[in-house]
Amino acid sequence: MSTNDTVILITRYGMGYGPEELQLMLVGKYLQLLSQGEDFPAAICFYTEGVKMVIEGSPILEQLVVLEKKGVRLIVCSTCLNYFELSDKVKVGIVGGMTDILEAQLRAGKVITL
Numbered sequence: 001m002s003t004n005d006t007v008i009l010i011t012r013y014g015m016g017y018g019p020e021e022l023q024l025m026l027v028g029k030y031l032q033l034l035s036q037g038e039d040f041p042a043a044i045c046f047y048t049e050g051v052k053m054v055i056e057g058s059p060i061l062e063q064l065v066v067l068e069k070k071g072v073r074l075i076v077c078s079t080c081l082n083y084f085e086l087s088d089k090v091k092v093g094i095v096g097g098m099t100d101i102l103e104a105q106l107r108a109g110k111v112i113t114l
Helices: 020-036 048-054 061-069 078-083 098-107
Strands: 006-010 043-046 073-077 094-096 110-113
Touching (some): 048 061, 048 073, 094 098
Parallel strands (some): 006 110, 043 073, 073 094
């Protein structure tokens, strides 16, 4: 298990722009390929609509569980969860504040936004 100092930000319910179904397919494939590799990011941060990716019913929960088991920190914005009234539906990751997300970004050598 190798991790690097990269942090990935997921700020949308999907990846890119286009039909929601396509966005969800793309983020699912991205995370699947990432989980099959040998080099993993230090953390994946979820905020704004990205928090919807870590709750029950999310189409990418399986990939996120695999990444978390491989040592990737999944940091979920508590303010965003509260805003969308989803705090009780989180299935993966650690619920943190913007301070945790900021700290992960500041320690990162590279930040990728999906």
